[in-house]
Amino acid sequence: MPPIILFILKALEGRGAERMVTTLASTYADMGYRPHILCLEATQDMLLDARVQYHIVPYDEMFSEQNLDPESTQAQAYESVAKRIDGYVRSQIGKPDLILANIYKINWIMAYSQLPNIVNVLHTALSKQFQNQLLEAPVQTINHLKMVYGAHPCSCVSKGARQDLIDLIENITKTTTIYNPCDAADINTKAAASSHLEHFGLVDKEYIIHVASFDDMKGHRDLLQAYAKTVRKLPLVLVGKGRLEEEIKQLATELGISDSIKFLGFQTNPYPLIKSAALMVLTSKFEGFGYVIVEAQALGVPVISTDCPFGPRELLPKENLIAVGDIDGLATLIDQAIDNLTDYIVPLNQQLLPEHIASQYLAFGSVLDSDKNEGL
Incomplete structure (x- = not known):
């Protein structure tokens, strides 16, 4: 057997x-x-x-x-x-x-x-x-x-x-x-399914995406505070569910950015949405690995992240990283990435x-x- x-x-x-x-x-x-x-x-x-x-x-x-x-x-x-x-x-x-x-x-x-x-x-x-x-x-x-x-x-x-x-x-x-x-072949197959962008009011390659559960460690508060400081050329899409979701929605209202943020909830297959994004952002306070980074890499999507302990720094170059808690720096990095998207594309390590x-x-x-x- x-x-x-x-x-x-x-x-x-x-x-x-x-x-x-x-x-x-x-x-x-x-x-x-x-x-x-x-x-x-x-x-x-x-x-x-x-x-x-x-x-x-x-x-x-x-x-x-x-x-x-x-x-x-x-x-x-x-x-x-x-x-x-x-x-x-x-x-x-x-x-x-x-x-x-x-x-x-x-x-x-x-x-x-x-x-x-x-x-x-x-x-x-x-x-x-x-x-x-x-x-x-x-x-x-x-x-x-x-x-x-x-x-x-x-x-x-x-x-x-x-x-x-x-x-x-x-x-x-x-x-x-x-x-x-990272099963790049499977991710790309799943990404080929319809993303229903029109249903969500989105346009291909014209939004920023963040995929994470609404927990403290995922840094949604920092993300929204930084996004509020950007020029907001593109809307911010949040995919996930969790206990802090309503609190983050309230924060978006308080920051006056609700019209620029879309909460899409948990998606069984998030890959069509990731593939159609202009930029993936990870804002965790700590990670063991940082799965969404390699998934974005598998789909050829530019990705930036907080330089949190411990995974992202092993997956991305320094120019794609910003210190945890640096709200102004994150805002600047988001704007820079949107203006120079191809500079933030990092190929997937085939050993993964x-x-x-x-x-x-x-x-x-x-x-x-x-x-x-x-x-x-």
């Missing part, structure tokens, strides 16, 4: 980690493996390849992530969930040759797992994600992160995110950097194509197997 590759996620929401998982799952199917995706929630914003087996092992209760005490009731509950996952995988899936556990909550749960061949995939900068906890209870928080990320080898989606992990928990586990995959990334995970897993065998 072909080897089994198992991805574990909270849910198939429309974010970077989920795009990485669905892309790699399809790639492993192409390579002759048996890919499985296991989620703890039924939410599904992402389309899934029919060759990928999809499983849901629901946890029975909602958990708070504020208490980081490994001895807490929450930790006990997570241990119970891990046992449930272990039992389900053994009985319904088999013995995976590689398990990629994605997102902090899953990393914590799987710290208690007895399944083999687990690799934690870090999609963000831990020091930023846990910034408040590290200030309020540094020793407790670092000990917790050592417990979570010391349990299994870790792959990080950028060099910066890997160094950040090592700085926090030291070299207590094997780590590597494996960037997120899915087959290269899939092979890197397999190679990392093989190294771990060799290490285990040597230790016998």
Whole structure:
């Protein structure tokens, strides 16, 4: 039987980690493996390849992530969930040759797992994600992160995110950097679908686009404040959903720029909109990788970004970057990019194509197997 590759996620929401998982799952199917995706929630914003087996092992209760005490009731509950996952995988899936556990909550749960061949995939900068906890209870928080990320080898989606992990928990586990995959062929195929620009009141190559969930880390406030300082030659299109959406709409009203901004909500297929944009802007305060950057590159769309920790600086040259929080600088960069669009087009790094990334995970897993065998 072909080897089994198992991805574990909270849910198939429309974010970077989920795009990485669905892309790699399809790639492993192409390579002759048996890919499985296991989620703890039924939410599904992402389309899934029919060759990928999809499983849901629901946890029975909602958990708070504020208490980081490994001895807490929450930790006990997570241990119970891990046992449930272990039992389900053994009985319904088999013995995976590689398990990629994605997102902090899953990393914590799987710290208690007895399944083999687990690799934690870090999609963000831990020091930023846990910034408040590290200030309020540094020793407790670092000990917790050592417990979570010391349990299994870790792959990080950028060099910066890997160094950040090592700085926090030291070299207590094997780590590597494996960037997120960009399926340029699939993105271009999806981008060929109708973008319905007329329906949205848009004109091809005559708008700026920002694609991100409405969360604090995505920097919507800075984006709107900077956009208000530009000459506003082109409208700004915001694609995504999230808890801050209404607050950002109110900010647009307060800044007097509502007429120049379009909120398009979450789009299952955002690629036609990205392809038709004049410019992609990313304004995150921190990222592990910065998926929309490489997606814009795959579509030949100019892209600029905040120079946030840690992904964008590994994907873009300095002239395409601006410091986080530099509102005036961002406004200037937007205007400069609109006036010189071709100067801000950056070709996609071909090493980010899915087959290269899939092979890197397999190679990392093989190294771990060799290490285990040597230790016998």
